[in-house]
Amino acid sequence: MKNILFILIIIIIFIMGIKLGDDTFNQNQLFEMEKEQFEQQITNPDNSYQNHLLVPPENIVNKVAHKIDNTIDKMVEKFKDLLKKL
Numbered sequence: 001m002k003n004i005l006f007i008l009i010i011i012i013i014f015i016m017g018i019k020l021g022d023d024t025f026n027q028n029q030l031f032e033m034e035k036e037q038f039e040q041q042i043t044n045p046d047n048s049y050q051n052h053l054l055v056p057p058e059n060i061v062n063k064v065a066h067k068i069d070n071t072i073d074k075m076v077e078k079f080k081d082l083l084k085k086l
Contacts, residue, residue: 041050
């Protein structure tokens with residue numbers, strides 16, 4: 001009886017996790033809204049489409065991410081050089 005109860009609890013937790021992690025409807029809805037807005041802009045008779053620059057503002061998180069990325073690139077380049085010497 002304890003095994004059945006344990007398995008049932010695991011199944012319930014698994015289903016709850018799937019339901020909590022499933023936000024595809026919201027993502028699909030946002031995509032569709034953006035797509036409709038884009039299509040309206042590009043089909044205007046006066047052709048008034050304005051390109052949007054989608055670059056996040058520079059802040060401490062971006063600076064740290066760029067430094068980490070550059071460090072990883074340097075490490076990979078040094079590793080490649082080391083392998084070429086072998």
